[in-house]
Amino acid sequence: ARATGDGAALQELAEATGHVGGSAGAAALRAWLAEHPDGELRPVLAAMRALGWLRDAAAVPLLARTLNEHLAPPSEAPGDREMGAWQRPVYLAATAAEALGRIGGPEAERALLAALPELADFQAYTLACGDHPWLVGCHSSPLHYRLLEALDALGSRGAGPSVPVLVRSLPMDKDRALLFEPDSYEALTARVIQRSGRAGEVVETCLAWLGDAAAARAPDLWEAVSASPHAEAHIRPHSPAARAAQELSVVCLDPAYAPRVRAAAERAWRASESEERSWVCFLLFRALGRLGDAASVDLLRTALAGPDEASFGFHPPPNHWAYQAMPPFFRAAAARALGELGDPTAVPLLRRVVEGFGNATAVRCAAAEALGKLARPADLPALSRLADDYPEWSTRRVLEEARDRLRAAAR
Numbered sequence: 001a002r003a004t005g006d007g008a009a010l011q012e013l014a015e016a017t018g019h020v021g022g023s024a025g026a027a028a029l030r031a032w033l034a035e036h037p038d039g040e041l042r043p044v045l046a047a048m049r050a051l052g053w054l055r056d057a058a059a060v061p062l063l064a065r066t067l068n069e070h071l072a073p074p075s076e077a078p079g080d081r082e083m084g085a086w087q088r089p090v091y092l093a094a095t096a097a098e099a100l101g102r103i104g105g106p107e108a109e110r111a112l113l114a115a116l117p118e119l120a121d122f123q124a125y126t127l128a129c130g131d132h133p134w135l136v137g138c139h140s141s142p143l144h145y146r147l148l149e150a151l152d153a154l155g156s157r158g159a160g161p162s163v164p165v166l167v168r169s170l171p172m173d174k175d176r177a178l179l180f181e182p183d184s185y186e187a188l189t190a191r192v193i194q195r196s197g198r199a200g201e202v203v204e205t206c207l208a209w210l211g212d213a214a215a216a217r218a219p220d221l222w223e224a225v226s227a228s229p230h231a232e233a234h235i236r237p238h239s240p241a242a243r244a245a246q247e248l249s250v251v252c253l254d255p256a257y258a259p260r261v262r263a264a265a266e267r268a269w270r271a272s273e274s275e276e277r278s279w280v281c282f283l284l285f286r287a288l289g290r291l292g293d294a295a296s297v298d299l300l301r302t303a304l305a306g307p308d309e310a311s312f313g314f315h316p317p318p319n320h321w322a323y324q325a326m327p328p329f330f331r332a333a334a335a336r337a338l339g340e341l342g343d344p345t346a347v348p349l350l351r352r353v354v355e356g357f358g359n360a361t362a363v364r365c366a367a368a369e370a371l372g373k374l375a376r377p378a379d380l381p382a383l384s385r386l387a388d389d390y391p392e393w394s395t396r397r398v399l400e401e402a403r404d405r406l407r408a409a410a411r
Contacts, residue, residue, distance in 0.1 A: 007040040007042060007043050008042075010039075010040070010043035010046075011042045011043045011046040014029065014032075014043055014046035014047040014049075014050045015046050015049075015050060017029060017050050017054075018046075018049060018050025018051070018052075018053035018054055019053065021050070021054060022054070023054075023056075025050075025054065026050075026051060026054045026056035026058065026059065027058075029047045029050055029051050029054075029056075029059075030051065030056070030058065030059055030062060032047060033047050033048065033062060034062070041088055041091065041092075044092070045091060045092070045095045048063060048066070048092075048095045048096055048098075048099045049095060049098065049099055051063065051099050051103070052098060052099030052100070052101070052102030052103055053102060055102060055103050055104070056103060057103060057105060057107075059099070059103065060100065060103060060105070060107050060108050060111065061107075063096040063099050063100050063103075063108075063111070064096070064100065064107075064108075064111035066092055066093065066096040067093050067096040067097055067100070067111060067112075067115055068111075068114075068115065068118075069093075070089035070090070070092045070093035070096075071093055071115060071118050071119060071120070071143075072089070072120060073086070073089060073090060073120055073124040073125050073127070073128040074086045074089060074128055075124075081127070081128070081130060082130045082132070083130065084129070084130055086127075086128040086129070086130075087128055087129045087130065089128070090125050090128050090129055090141075090142055090143055091129075091142065093115075093143050094142045094143040094145070094146040094147075095146070097112060097115070097143065097146040097147045097149075097150050098146045098149065098150060100112055100150055101146075101149060101150020101151070101153045101154060102150075102153070104153075104154055108150075108154070109151070109154050109156050109158065112147055112150050112151055112154075112156070113151070113156065113158045113159065113162070115147060116147065116159060116162035116165055116166075117161065117162050117165060119143070119144065119147075119165055119169070121168075121169075122140065122141035122144050122168075122169040122171070122229075123136035123137055123141075123229055123230055124136075125141035125142065125143050125144070126138075126139050126140075126141055129141075129142060134175075135173065135175060136229070136230055137171055137172060137173035137176070137228075137229030137230045137237075138171055138173040138175055138176040139171055139176075140169075140171050140185040141169065144169050144185075145185055145188070148166070148185070148188040148189060148192050149188060151192050152188050152191050152192055155195065156192070156195065157195045157196060157197065158196070159192050159193070159195070159196040160196040160197060160198050163193055163196055163198045163201075163202065163221065163224075164220050164221055164224035165224075166189055166192065166193060167189075167193075167202060167221065167224050167225050167247050167251070168224050168227055169189075170185070170186065170189060170246065170247065170250060171185070171229060172228060172229055172238060172243060172246050173229060173230075174238075178282070178328050180286050180289070180332075180333060180336045180366070181286075181290075182249075182250055182290075186250045189250060189251070190250050190251050190253060193251055194251075194253065198218075199251050199252070199253070199254070200254075201216075201218040201221060202218075202221060202225060202247060202248075202251045202252075203248055203251060203252045203254075203257055204216045204217060204218070205217040205218050205221040205222055205225050205244075206225050206244040206245070206247050206248035206251075206252075207248065207257075207260055207261075207264060208222075209225065209226050209240055209241055209243075209244035210241055210244055210245060210248070210264040210267070210268070210280070210284075211241075211264060211267050212260055212263070212264060214260075215260075225243065225244050225247045226240030226241075226243050226244050227240075227243065228240075228242075228243045238279065239275075239276045239279075241268075241276055241280055242275075242276050242279035242280055242283070245264075245268075245279065245280040245283035245284050245287075246279075246283050248261065248283070248284070248287060249283045249284065249286055249287040249290075252287055252291070253290075253291075254291075255291050255292060255293065257291070258288065258291045258292075258293035258295070258296070259293075259295070261284055261287055261288060261291065261293070262288060262293060262295065262296050262299060264280075264284055265280075265281060265284035265285060265287075265288060265296075265299065266299055268280040268281050268284060269281050269299070269303055269330075273326060274326065275326055275327075277326070278326045278327060278328055278329070278330050279328060281303070281330035281333070281334075282328045282329075282330040282332070282333045283333075285300060285303070285330055285333035285334045285336075285337050286333045286336065286337065288300070288337050288341075289333075289336060289337030289338075289339075289340035289341060290340070292340070292341065293341070294341055294343070296337070296341065297338065297341055297343045297345075297346070300334040300337050300338050300341070301334075301338065301346060301349055303330065303331060303334040304331050304334040304335050304338065304349060304350075304353060304367075305349060306331065308331075308356060308358035308359045308360075308363075309323040309325040309329055309331075309358065309359060309360040309363065310323065310325075310357075310358035310359070310360075311325075311358060312324045312325040312326075322360075323360060325360070328362075329360045329362050329363050331353075331359070331360075331363045332360070332362040332363045332365070332366040332367075333366070335350060335353060335363060335366040335367040335369075335370050336366040336369065336370060338350065338370050338374075339366075339369055339370025339371070339372075339373040339374060340370075340373070342373070342374065343374070344374050344376065346370070346374060347371060347374050347375060347379060350367045350368075350370050350371040350374070351371060351382065351386070353367040354367050354368050354371060354386065354390075354395065354399070355386070357392075361392060361394060361395065364392070364395045365394055365395045365398055368395045368398040368399050368402065369398050369402075371383070371399075371402060372398065372399070372401065372402025372405065373402075375402060375406055377406060377409065377410050379406070380403070380406045380407065380410065383399065383402060383403050383406065384403050386399055387399035387400045387402070387403045
């Protein structure tokens with residue numbers, strides 16, 4: 001394979017060596033990488049990963065050098081960026097970080113931690129990997145992800161000085177999928193920050209942005225937690241309060257903060273209708289569900305029982321937003337949180353929401369999911385009728401799954 005330059009064969013050989021090569025295989029992989037620093041990308045990445053699988057401590061200097069030399073994303077390069085022509089340095093650095101995390105040890109951890117403050121804006125890496133310029137804030141950077149993954153695997157507690165870098169690197173865009181649960185990148189970020197010992201500082205600083213007069217803000221985090229990624233397609237980025245609400249919903253895992261998060265959510269909910277209000281309520285409601293704050297049930301039920309989305313009117317075609325209600329629809333997050341908090345007294349309200357077609361699909365679907373979590377065997381006949389006749393498919397599927405779980409439990 002080396003003689004013919006067959007990239008696919010070289011990749012397969014590197015992968016096989018990573019599984020069975022031992023110390024001799026590791027030495028051969030190091031030698032090949034040293035001889036072919038500009039080799040075809042896939043075999044080079046496979047060789048670095050193989051060194052990680054072999055836990056080859058002798059490879060740490062080579063991998064650390066590769067990481068450091070490719071931290072800067074290209075601002076321009078020959079070839080079509082959207083077809084991957086700019087991605088090489090990003091994936092070289094990311095794969096070096098991945099391998100260092102597998103090898104472990106103090107030297108590898110030091111190399112990973114030293115890279116964090118040298119990172120460019122995460123959007124520069126997503127752009128280099130083919131993302132559209134309007135959407136660079138939607139996706140996590142492969143390099144950031146692999147660095148966090150490696151530090152998490154090592155149980156590193158040393159990321160404290162770089163926490164401002166980490167919170168700035170959380171994707172957030174109005175075209176990005178908005179989930180109730182944290183995605184894998186958010187979960188990694190939260191764990192690395194928790195181990196750094198600075199999660200409380202992040203939460204306090206976010207609460208300060210959200211109007212908590214008692215919050216103690218950290219000077220190096222004040223701008224970091226409120227800085228929104230680029231949002232060109234929407235003219236303006238998120239407001240500082242909305243960004244802080246997102247950061248809090250990701251990093252805050254301590255139920256002791258629940259009363260203050262609830263107070264911030266109630267302040268936002270009582271504010272005038274606005275885009276910022278919708279984002280802050282959505283993100284803080286999802287945080288309350290994750291924190292298991294039973295005292296939030298009344299607020300969540302009141303928010304869910306509020307005006308449905310249709311009551312605000314509709315946009316005429318061809319506008320892609322059907323409702324004039326301000327997205328995101330925070331009542332969906334309220335419904336989901338009620339299911340997570342496990343209060344069966346919410347069942348009648350959730351059923352009314354599912355049955356009310358003035359509620360947006362996202363709200364009805366979230367209410368159906370919560371209904372499935374809270375329903376008891378006595379609710380099976382009503383749930384079955386609802387599932388059998390429901391005319392909208394995504395919500396009907398959730399109802400059918402809930403019905404089937406109840407039937408199985410009753411057997």
